[in-house]
Amino acid sequence: MKKGWRKIEETAIDRTSRSKKKGVYFEVSSSPYDVPEEIRGFYCENRKKFVVEFRYFSNEPTKKNDGADGVVFLCGVNSGRLYSIEIDVDRLHIGEISLDVKNDEDSPKIRFPNRSRRSSIQSSQNNRREINNRLLDVAGEYFPEVLNRRVNPTAIR
Amino acid sequence: MNEQASAYRARVMFVHSVYWVCLLLTVVSGAVLRMGSKIGEDHGFLVGLLYETITANVFLTLPLATIAVALCGYQIRQFVPSSVQKGIKGLLDGFRRDFSVGGEDDLTHRVTLFRHVNFSWRVCRHLKWPWHGCLVPFERSGEYRLKSSTVLVASKNNPDRAEGFAGKVFKKRQCDAINNLPGLSKDSSFPTIERYADDTNISADWIQNKIKNGFILPRSFWGIPVEKEGRIWGVLLIDSRNESLMSSKILKQKYRPYGACLGNLLI
Numbered sequence: 248m249k250k251g252w253r254k255i256e257e258t259a260i261d262r263t264s265r266s267k268k269k270g271v272y273f274e275v276s277s278s279p280y281d282v283p284e285e286i287r288g289f290y291c292e293n294r295k296k297f298v299v300e301f302r303y304f305s306n307e308p309t310k311k312n313d314g315a316d317g318v319v320f321l322c323g324v325n326s327g328r329l330y331s332i333e334i335d336v337d338r339l340h341i342g343e344i345s346l347d348v349k350n351d352e353d354s355p356k357i358r359f360p361n362r363s364r365r366s367s368i369q370s371s372q373n374n375r376r377e378i379n380n381r382l383l384d385v386a387g388e389y390f391p392e393v394l395n396r397r398v399n400p401t402a403i404r
Numbered sequence: 405m406n407e408q409a410s411a412y413r414a415r416v417m418f419v420h421s422v423y424w425v426c427l428l429l430t431v432v433s434g435a436v437l438r439m440g441s442k443i444g445e446d447h448g449f450l451v452g453l454l455y456e457t458i459t460a461n462v463f464l465t466l467p468l469a470t471i472a473v474a475l476c477g478y479q480i481r482q483f484v485p486s487s488v489q490k491g492i493k494g495l496l497d498g499f500r501r502d503f504s505v506g507g508e509d510d511l512t513h514r515v516t517l518f519r520h521v522n523f524s525w526r527v528c529r530h531l532k533w534p535w536h537g538c539l540v541p542f543e544r545s546g547e548y549r550l551k552s553s554t555v556l557v558a559s560k561n562n563p564d565r566a567e568g569f570a571g572k573v574f575k576k577r578q579c580d581a582i583n584n585l586p587g588l589s590k591d592s593s594f595p596t597i598e599r600y601a602d603d604t605n606i607s608a609d610w611i612q613n614k615i616k617n618g619f620i621l622p623r624s625f626w627g628i629p630v631e632k633e634g635r636i637w638g639v640l641l642i643d644s645r646n647e648s649l650m651s652s653k654i655l656k657q658k659y660r661p662y663g664a665c666l667g668n669l670l671i
Contacts, residue, residue, distance in 0.1 A: 263652065271603050272648070274581040279656045279663065280631045304664045307634035325634030374577065 252285040252302060253389065260381045280305055281328065281378050288390045290336070299332040299386045322379075329379040332386060416483050423476035429469040433462050482521065484671050489543060491669050492517065496545040499662045503642075503650055510546035512645050514622075517543045517630065517666075518570045519638040524555055537561065539570050539639060570639040572605045573627035577636065579656060583624045583648035588615055624649045628659060632670045640666075 260283070263276040283301035291298050296319075309321040309330045317335035322328060436458045458465070484492075496515045504513050519542035537559035556568040558575070566575040573580045582603060586596050588611065597615075601608040604625065614621060622643035630638045640659075642649060649655065 257653070257656075268603075269599065271585055271599075272581075272583040273603075274583075274652050275576070276579045276652050276656070278577060278579050278629050278631075279660055280629070284660070304660045305631060305634075305667045323634045326631070328634065 251287045251289060253287060255283055255286050255301075255385060257282055259385050259388075260378060277374075277378060280326075281375065283382065286386065286389055288386075291333075294333070295335070295337045297334045297336045297390075299334075299390060301330055301382060303328065303330075327375050327379075329382050332383070412486065412489070419476050419479050419483075423473060423480060426469040426472040426476065429465060430473055433458055433466045433469065437462060437466075478523070488669055488671065492543050492666065493545070495662050495665055495669070496543060499659065500545040500642075502658050502662075503655060508646075513545075513649075514643050515545040516541055516570075516641045516643070517638060518556070518574075518641060520558060520574065520636060539568070539574060542638065566605070568606050569604050569625045569627055569643075570641050573629055573639045573641070574636065577629050579626075579628050579652055581624075581626045581649065581652045581655075585621075585623045585625075587623055588621045590615055620645060623647050626652065626655055628656070628663075630663070630666060630670070632667055637670050 260281075261277045263274060266273045280303065283303050285302040286299065287302075288297065288299045290296075307323045307325055307328075310324050312320045312322050317338050319333040319335075320329060321331035321333070323330060436455055496517060500510075500513055500515045518539040520537065520539055522537055524538050524540050537557070539556040539558045541554055556566070556571045558566045558571045563575040566572060569580070569582070585603060586592070586600055588597060588600060592615070594608070597611050598608050600621070601611050611621065622645060624644045624646060626642040626644075626649050628640050629636050630640050642655070650658075
C-alpha cells in the first residue's frame with residue numbers, strides 16, 4: 248500500500264451557499280460523501296502510469312472511463328464520483344497533459360452512469376460533474392508538474 | 405429501546421406468519437385445482453371437506469394469497485436484524501452526544517435516520533400518492549421510543565413532490581441547514597405557521613395538527629443524504645429546539661466517522 252496521502256482543504260471543493268429570509272438562515276453545501284478527504288499522486292512502475300487518487304470516507308466499486316488521450320478516469324459505479332486519474336506519461340512522452348476544466352467543452356470527457364433521464368438523477372449528476380471538475384482543479388494544484396506543465400518523464404520517477 | 409425492540413420483533417413475527425400461511429394456502433389451492441376431480445369421497449371425509457371448501461372459494465383465495473405472499477416477501481426483505489438496529493442506534497446516540505453542548509437533554513436535539521423505501525403501508529394509511537418512494541423513520545437517538553406514523557413522499561420519479569425537510573435533502577442530495585425558525589405555539593398566527601411550513605417544505609395543516617396535539621416543533625434543522633456504496637439509502641436529520649445548531653462544516657466533520665460506520669451497517 249503506497250502512502251503519501253495529503254489532506255484536501257474542504258473549501259477547495261465544497262461550495263457553501265448561505266441566505267437569509269425573514270430572519271431564517273439557510274445553508275446549502277455539498278454532501279461529505281461527495282468531498283474527498285485526501286489526495287495522493289505517484290508513478291506506478293507496474294502500469295507505467297502516473298496515478299492521482301482521491302480518498303473518500305465511503306467507498307464503492309469503480310469502473311474505468313476513458314478520457315482524453317492517455318488519461319483514464321476511475322469513477323464510482325453508482326455515484327459517478329471521481330476516484331482516480333491515470334495518466335500514461337510514457338506513451339504521451341509528456342508533451343503536455345492539460346486538464347484545463349474552465350468550461351465544459353474543454354473538460355475531459357468523464358462519462359457518468361447513464362441510468363435514466365429522471366430529473367432528480369440528472370440534477371445530482373450535474374452537481375457531481377461540477378464537483379469532479381473541481382477535483383481536477385485540485386489535482387492540478389497538488390501535482391502541477393504532471394497535470395499542468397511540460398515535464399521531463401524521468402523527473403517524475 | 406426494549407419496548408421498541410419487542411414491538412419490532414412482534415411485527416417481524418407477524419409478517420413471517422402471514423407469509424408462510426399464505427404460501428401454504430397458495431400451494432394447497434394450486435395443488436387442489438390441478439388434481440381436480442381425482443379427489444373423491446374415497447379419500448376420506450376430511451380431504452373431501454377440504455376439497456369442497458377450497459374449490460368453492462379458489463378464485464378469490466388464490467389471487468389474494470399470491471398477492472399477500474408477494475407483499476410479505478417484499479416486507480421481509482426490508483427487515484433489519486435487531487443487532488444491526490442496535491448498532492445504528494448506538495451510532496446515532498454517539499453522534500448526538502458529539503455535537504450537543506453539555507447539559508442539553510435528549511429532547512433538545514434529536515437525530516433521526518430516515519430510510520427511503522419504494523413502498524410503505526403507511527403511505528396507504530395516509531392515502532398519499534405516488535406509492536413508489538417515500539421516507540420513513542428508521543431509527544432515532546435517545547431513550548425514547550420511535551413510534552411514528554410519519555411518512556414523507558420522496559419519489560425518485562417526481563422529486564418536486566418531496567415532502568418535509570428530509571424530502572428536501574433527499575431531493576437535493578446535498579447538505580442542508582435551517583436555523584432560527586419561529587417558535588410555534590397554540591397562539592401562533594396562521595401567517596407564521598405558513599412561513600414555517602414553507603421553509604420546512606411541509607403543509608401548514610400538518611403543522612397545525614402537530615401544534616394542536618401538543619408537539620413542540622423544532623427551531624432548527626440539519627440534514628444530510630445517507631449513502632450506501634454510492635447509492636442514496638436515506639436521510640439523516642437533526643432537529644433541534646435551539647434556535648441554531650453548530651455550523652454545517654463542523655457537523656459534517658463530526659458526521660464523517662459515524663457515516664463511515666453507518667455505511668457498513670446499513671442493509
